[in-house]
Amino acid sequence: MTVLEASLTMVDAGLLAQLLLGVLAILAAVVAPARVRNGCAGGALVAAGIAAAVTGTAALLGVVGVGLQLPVALPLAAPLEPLLLAPDRLGGLFMALAGVVVALAALFGVGYAHGPAASRTGWTGFAVFAVGMQLVPAATDAITFLLAWELMAGGSTVLLLADHASREPVRRAAVWYAVMTHLSFLLLLAGFGVLAAAAGGTSWATMATAGIEGSAATVAFVLLVAGFATKAGLVPVHVWLPRAHPEAPSHMSAAMSAAMVKMGVYGFGLVTLRLLPHGPRWWSIVLIALGAVSALYGILQASVQADVKKLLAYSTTENIGLITTALGVGLLLRDSGQDAVADVALVAALLLAVSHAAFKSVLFLGAGAVLHATGERDLDLLGGLTPRMPWTSVTFGIGALGAAALPVTSGFVAEWVLLQGLIHVDARADRLLAIVIPITMGIVALTVGLGLLTFVKAYGIGFLARPRTQAAADAHEAGPAMRSAMVLGAVLVVGLGLVPGPLAQTLAAAVSAAGVATTGGTGLVLGAVGVVLDPLALTVLTLATLVPLVAVNVALARRHPRRDVDLAWGCGGERTSPRMEYNATSYSEPLVRVFRSSLQASQLVDVVRHDESPLLIEQMTFTQETGDVIEDRLYLPATRWAVRFGDLARTIQNGSIHRYVGFSFAALVLVLVLVAL
Amino acid sequence: MTIGSVVVIVIQLVFAVAITPVLLGVMRTTRARLEGRVGGGIGQPWRDLRKLLSKEPTKAPGSTPVLSLAPILLMASSLVLCALIPLVSTLALASVPGDLFVVVSVLLLGTVALALLGLESGSAFGGMGSSRHMVIAALVEPTVLLSIYALSVPAGTSALAAIVQARRDDPASLLNPVGLLAIVALVVVVIAETGRLPVDNPSTHLELTMIHEAMILESGGRDLGWLELGSWLRLTALLGLVANLALPWGIGQDAAPLTLLAGIAAITVKLLVLGALLAAAEVFIAKLRLFRVPELLAGSFVMAFLSVSASYLVF
Numbered sequence: 001m002t003v004l005e006a007s008l009t010m011v012d013a014g015l016l017a018q019l020l021l022g023v024l025a026i027l028a029a030v031v032a033p034a035r036v037r038n039g040c041a042g043g044a045l046v047a048a049g050i051a052a053a054v055t056g057t058a059a060l061l062g063v064v065g066v067g068l069q070l071p072v073a074l075p076l077a078a079p080l081e082p083l084l085l086a087p088d089r090l091g092g093l094f095m096a097l098a099g100v101v102v103a104l105a106a107l108f109g110v111g112y113a114h115g116p117a118a119s120r121t122g123w124t125g126f127a128v129f130a131v132g133m134q135l136v137p138a139a140t141d142a143i144t145f146l147l148a149w150e151l152m153a154g155g156s157t158v159l160l161l162a163d164h165a166s167r168e169p170v171r172r173a174a175v176w177y178a179v180m181t182h183l184s185f186l187l188l189l190a191g192f193g194v195l196a197a198a199a200g201g202t203s204w205a206t207m208a209t210a211g212i213e214g215s216a217a218t219v220a221f222v223l224l225v226a227g228f229a230t231k232a233g234l235v236p237v238h239v240w241l242p243r244a245h246p247e248a249p250s251h252m253s254a255a256m257s258a259a260m261v262k263m264g265v266y267g268f269g270l271v272t273l274r275l276l277p278h279g280p281r282w283w284s285i286v287l288i289a290l291g292a293v294s295a296l297y298g299i300l301q302a303s304v305q306a307d308v309k310k311l312l313a314y315s316t317t318e319n320i321g322l323i324t325t326a327l328g329v330g331l332l333l334r335d336s337g338q339d340a341v342a343d344v345a346l347v348a349a350l351l352l353a354v355s356h357a358a359f360k361s362v363l364f365l366g367a368g369a370v371l372h373a374t375g376e377r378d379l380d381l382l383g384g385l386t387p388r389m390p391w392t393s394v395t396f397g398i399g400a401l402g403a404a405a406l407p408v409t410s411g412f413v414a415e416w417v418l419l420q421g422l423i424h425v426d427a428r429a430d431r432l433l434a435i436v437i438p439i440t441m442g443i444v445a446l447t448v449g450l451g452l453l454t455f456v457k458a459y460g461i462g463f464l465a466r467p468r469t470q471a472a473a474d475a476h477e478a479g480p481a482m483r484s485a486m487v488l489g490a491v492l493v494v495g496l497g498l499v500p501g502p503l504a505q506t507l508a509a510a511v512s513a514a515g516v517a518t519t520g521g522t523g524l525v526l527g528a529v530g531v532v533l534d535p536l537a538l539t540v541l542t543l544a545t546l547v548p549l550v551a552v553n554v555a556l557a558r559r560h561p562r563r564d565v566d567l568a569w570g571c572g573g574e575r576t577s578p579r580m581e582y583n584a585t586s587y588s589e590p591l592v593r594v595f596r597s598s599l600q601a602s603q604l605v606d607v608v609r610h611d612e613s614p615l616l617i618e619q620m621t622f623t624q625e626t627g628d629v630i631e632d633r634l635y636l637p638a639t640r641w642a643v644r645f646g647d648l649a650r651t652i653q654n655g656s657i658h659r660y661v662g663f664s665f666a667a668l669v670l671v672l673v674l675v676a677l
Numbered sequence: 678m679t680i681g682s683v684v685v686i687v688i689q690l691v692f693a694v695a696i697t698p699v700l701l702g703v704m705r706t707t708r709a710r711l712e713g714r715v716g717g718g719i720g721q722p723w724r725d726l727r728k729l730l731s732k733e734p735t736k737a738p739g740s741t742p743v744l745s746l747a748p749i750l751l752m753a754s755s756l757v758l759c760a761l762i763p764l765v766s767t768l769a770l771a772s773v774p775g776d777l778f779v780v781v782s783v784l785l786l787g788t789v790a791l792a793l794l795g796l797e798s799g800s801a802f803g804g805m806g807s808s809r810h811m812v813i814a815a816l817v818e819p820t821v822l823l824s825i826y827a828l829s830v831p832a833g834t835s836a837l838a839a840i841v842q843a844r845r846d847d848p849a850s851l852l853n854p855v856g857l858l859a860i861v862a863l864v865v866v867v868i869a870e871t872g873r874l875p876v877d878n879p880s881t882h883l884e885l886t887m888i889h890e891a892m893i894l895e896s897g898g899r900d901l902g903w904l905e906l907g908s909w910l911r912l913t914a915l916l917g918l919v920a921n922l923a924l925p926w927g928i929g930q931d932a933a934p935l936t937l938l939a940g941i942a943a944i945t946v947k948l949l950v951l952g953a954l955l956a957a958a959e960v961f962i963a964k965l966r967l968f969r970v971p972e973l974l975a976g977s978f979v980m981a982f983l984s985v986s987a988s989y990l991v992f
Contacts, residue, residue, distance in 0.1 A: 303815075383799070386741040406789065407782050419778050423826050423835055427989045434989035438982060441826055442819050449818025453811040456789055460796035460807065466739055523772060531834065537772035538757075538779065545690065545756040546749070553749060556899050560733035562745070582796070582804020590812045594971050 011065030011092075014055025015085050015138060019068075021048035022131030029123030041123035042110035042481075045130055049106060052099025052134040059092025060510055070144060081203040083147075084140045089510040090273070091137035093350065094266040097357045098137070100492070101259035102130040104485045108365045109251035111481030112372055116162040117249035125162075126252065129155025133255075136263050141203040142192035149188070152263065153181045156256060160248045173243040180230055180240040187227030188267075194220040195275065207275050217276050221283055224271045225290075232264025234324060235294040236630045238317045242301070245313035246377065250368020253309060257316045258361040265323050265353055272331055273346075273511060281335050281432075287328030288436065292443045294321030297598075297630070299447050303454040304592055304599060304626045306380050306584040308367045311458055312360065315403060318447060319356040323349050325440060326418050329425075330511075336430055343513030344421035344526050350507040351417055351500070355410035358496060359402030362489035363458075366396035369478040369486065370462065374471040379458065379584035384467035388475040393463045395486040400455040402493040405448055408535040410496035413524065415448060416533055417504070424529040453591065461584045468578045498535050500524050585624055592626065601626045681932030685766045692941055693759035693917075696948060697909045698723035700916075703949050704956040711960045722909070729902030737895075740797065747794035748896065748903035754787030755910035762837060764917045765940035766929035769838040777825040777835045784870065787911065788814050791904075795892030802884050806891025809967060813876065813888070816974045817869045820862050823981035827859035828922070830988045837918070845925035858984035860923050865977035867915040871908070873955065875965040875973070886964065913948065916955070920947035 025044035032040040059065070067086030087095050109117075109126070116122055132151025139145035157178050164170045196202045198220070199210035212220070226237070233241040241261075245253045268287070272279065298317030305311040326349035333342035369392045370385065371377050386393040402409035422441050427433035467473035478486070496503060501518025508516035517525045523534030592601045604623040610616035652659075702719035709716025736744065761775040761783065769775045788810070795807030829835040831850060832843040843850070850856055869876045872889040881887055884894070893904045921928055927943025929936035965973060 384739060386743070387739065404785075404789070405782070406786055407779070412782055416776075416778050416782075419822065420835065423829050424833075431990070434986060438823065438826070438985040438989075441985075442823055442978070442982060445819040445822035446815075448822075449815035452785060452789065452818070453815045456792045456796075456807070456811050460793050464741055464743060464793060464797045465799035465804070531776065531836070532772060533776065533779070534772035537770070541686075541760060541770070541773055542753055542757050545760060546753050549749065549752055549756065553899070553903075556730060560731065560899065562736045563733050565735045565737055578799070580801050581799045582801055582808060587804065587808045587811075590809060590967065591815070593968060594812065594816070 009063055009065045010058045011055055011063050011087065012068060014051050014058065015065070015068050015135075017051040018048050018055065018131060018134055021045075021051055022127055025127035025130075026124050029127060030120050034118070037120070037123060038110050038113050038118055041127065042106045042113070045106035045109075045123075045127055046103045048127075048131060048134070049099045049101070049103030053096045053103065054099075056087065056092045056094070056096025056099055056134075056137075059087040060089050060096060060506055061092075062089060062509070067140065070147075081141055081201050081206065083144045084203070085135060085138040085144060086140050087138040088274075090266070090269055091139075093354075093507065093510050094137035094262060095134055097262060097354060098130075098134045098259040101255055101357055101361050102134065104361050104365065104489050105251040105255040105258075106130070107488075108254070108368065108482050108485035109249075111479040111483075111485075112251055112368055113249065114372075116165065117159065117252070119162075122159060122162050122249075125155045125158030126255075127155070129159060129252075129260075130255065133260055133263065137266050140205070142196060142207075143202055146185070146189060146192070149263070150185065152260060153185065156248075156252070156260065157181070159252045160244055162249055162252075163247070167247070169243075170247045173240075173247040177240045177244040180237065183237075184227045184230035184264075187223050187230065191220045191223030191227055194223065204270070204274060208277075211278075212276060213278075217279065221271065221276060221279060224267065225286065228264040228267030228271070229290060229324075230264070231267070232261050232320045232324070233294075233317050234264075234290050234320060235297045235317065236634055238294065238298070239628070239631055239635060241317055242305075242310050242313045242628070245316070245364075246307055246309035250309075250364060250371055253312075254361045254364035254368070257313065257364055258357045261316060261320055262353055262357060265320060265327075265349075268324060268327055269349075269511075272327065279331075281332065284328045284331035284335060285436065287331065288325050288440060289328075291321045291324030291326075291328055292440055294318065295325060295447045296321070296443050299450040299454060300595055300598060301626070301628065303450050303457070304588045304601070306378055308370070308377050308379050308382075308458060308462060309364070311379075311454065312363050312367060315451070315454065316356075316360060318451065319352065319360070319403075322415075322418070322444065322447065323352045323356070325444065326352060326421070329421065329437070329440060332433070332436070333425060336433060338426060340514075341421055341424050341426075341529060343508065343511070343516060344417060344424070344529060346511045347504060347508050347513050347516045348414060348418035348421050350510065351410075351414035351504060354503065354507070355402060355414040355493070355496060358410050358489060358492040359399045362395055362399030362486055362493060363403060365482070365486050365489060366392050366399060369482050370396075370475070372478060372482070373475040374469075376469070376471050379461045381469045382462045382467075382472045383465045383578070383581065383583075384472060385463045385475055388473075389463075389477045391483045392478055392486060395490040396463065397459055398490040398493050400459040402497070404452045404455040406452075408497040408539055409493050410500070411493075413497055413500040413504075413533065413535065415444075417524070417526070418444065420526055420529060420531055424531075450591075453588075457584055457587045461582075461587060465581050466578050468581060468583065498522070498539065500533070500535065589624075592624070598629065599626050600629050600632075679768075679771075682768045682770045684932050685768045685937070686760045686770070688937060688941070689759055689762075689764050689766075690756060692765060692944075693756075693910055693913050694906075696945060697906065697913045698726060700913055700948055700952045701909050704952045707953045707956040708960055711957060726902055726906055729905065730899055732898035732902075734896065734898035734900040737798065739799075743793050743797045744896070745900065747790040747797070748900045748907065750790040751787045751907035752903050752910070754783050754790065755907045755914065757783050758787075758914040759910060762914050762918045763841050763921060763928060764914070764944050765937060766932065767838040767842045768930065768932055769836065775837040777829065777837055777840075778822075780837065781821055781825070784911070784915075785814070787907065788870070791889075791892050791908075794896065794904075798895040800895060802887070802891045802894055806888050806894075809888045810892060813869055813970060813974070816971055817866050820974060820978045820981050821866050823978065823985055824859045824862040824866065827855060827862075827981055827984035827988060830985065831855070841921050841925050841928060842930070844922065845928070851923070851925075855984050855988045858980045858987070860919065862977045862981035862984065863922070864919060865973065867919055869970075869974065871912045871915060873912075874959040875962050876970055878964045881964075916948055916951050917944055920944065920951050 028040035070083040135148040198216040302314035330345035402411035405415040606621040608619040701722040795803040877888040929940035
């Protein structure tokens, strides 16, 4: 690494520190004996994550580094500009976000990693993935970006494969992930190639100043959006998420879902705000449509899942969809000249991204703690975990509140800003806005409502009620490292929800949005549209109303203490078996009926009759499977077609050496003929 | 935060807690008389509440803190709702200006507390009630937010006090189809959120058709008392909101004693009349099948949507 000039800033030092700590983590993973490997490699990665968080925050606050130049010589025909790492404000935000998530996930991993995930390969893969991901938003040119992008993809594939020997679904998930992530890479390579050719350089600065327009810009936009959408997990290229997230080790799922898919969001921001800021109107409509469909489809699928990690994976699609919608609305409004409201929508997009990173890490880490304690991730087999795992229960509950966008969490603040942005659009003069904005509002609202149901289900079925299996009854609390990671994440969710002002103001600077400010250091003022939100004041008001209530309650409780009974009511009978409890599948049954056509659920009732009389039923089994419509209608035909094409190709490749020699001869003749003409 | 707005909030809270049992009493008595029964009298809800609050609650083995926290959380949510919604005066706190989105999310906190309580005991009925309750809450959400949207377009803000004030200053806007559609949509929402007919039957004794009652089956004594009062307070707050949006006269604009008194008198009359009307209407309708409820909610969503697009395209 060579530093361009002598004057190092904090950002440059931070970048260098991240690289060194990454190398240290790999060394620790390889050299340290198995007993201390988790602590050493995990510790180094926590430090690397903190370095990224600090560096990113500095860049977000406007510290400009001279940059780290990568000493790589690539044999490229295009005019190659220096491979430079120097994050701008937006990049700084995403680097900080990735850093915080990596630090939390690595800390959790110290206590959680076991088996293949704690092997040399496992930790090395995690380190490569983490550092690659932290450096993606620092890249200042396409080549560096794609290099970091591939480090991220490669490292994550390795770690995803950790358990492949013991569980078959892991292999299938890894194949899906590898194919989709490389599809994304190819699309990005092509997209950046078009941009570089049109601009005559590979750096973002050259591309942005070239003012690319017309068909080159359109082709690049379509390719890049498709590429980033694949990484971000938007419908219809979301299929890898519900496979890869459940099968990866849980700290890895948290890092992938909370941070890695955000790199796709960073990509959207990079393309639409920096490289091609003056695109036509339909670009923003494309983003809104992609986002809205993903949000609704994601949450609908999430609400009927019984596997908690699959539920969280689909909810990631929903959240990324909301972020993309907000970004699209912001761009549409900028194009319509409503800059003040556009700024609100753009800030909402960033707030949604930050808040999703916070609550989704907590939720995936919590799911990991449950998996670690019970060996189960199927909600139908859990239950009654609150008395057994109080820390996990409280932190998961806070994460679920954040995901359901209830006060006072970061999720609520972010969604409030988005809704305020939507209702303050002046659509009187513009027919397109008058149609697009109310539809978007309706979809966002339905998404919020279904999100509420999804997370009440995830928390209530998993952590409340009574244990449904022996595994759940035998659950134990997570260890100190796992617990502290979950608590730190939960503190972030509540902290950002209580005091959103400073963050929002900083984010506004990152997308150069005026009119978003803080009031009294804590609350949030959207000056441009004239509304205030002060969650701290709301909390104080709630506590003030609670004081007399709790006083009365305590006085009453002293006079009439709670009485222990065997069964509170129980419908007048003994509760003999936990199988009588409502579970996750039955909880979402009404929803499956309401959205029957879009969920395509297949239900199978298997009745075993008694030998003595067909009127007596010995056993009944109910199985419900909800399919992924998009997978059935889009991917199955596509793979079938690919297989058929492969079969056709096989007819000319029959393995006979004579035929291949014949082919070479024919090719030679053809070339000679062409040359002769 | 001025002294005036604090006074208004305290008065609204005290007023809401005092009027709620009366409102329920009036509604039940109206219904009983129309059905040819004598009924328990207007004071019966108050007596029920006193009885429940002075009885000890029960606790089964393996129960979680949610059992005792959920009733308090529901009460807190309902009380904050009564503080934020302009019932007596449109004077609002500067930092918590009764923003409709905030109001809805506070309402949802209470909804979630109830749903978790339903799941807590692990009984099949609790889970069933919780599941139905959340499905309805999820499907109500689009209508809620779109009708807020429709109401906030003419006022230029989503702060409730400002919307009510704008409607009072411009009485012509009350008969405007945009506002009317939004109010009708909002009424359906209020009915669904407070568990009234035809979405849920508050006086049912048949567990299989219960929604709200199924969730609180396992609670008793003091817990049940808070749950009842909390749900009734929601009804008061939301009916008061609809009343002040549809008929914004009489509500005060400042914290002067006389205007406050007038405001209290106005909202008392509005609440009791509206409550009696609602109860009278309930006599003539039956509960909808659960799987027909989405159709009702879809209808109200369409009204809210028409209201929003009409406010842009027609006016």
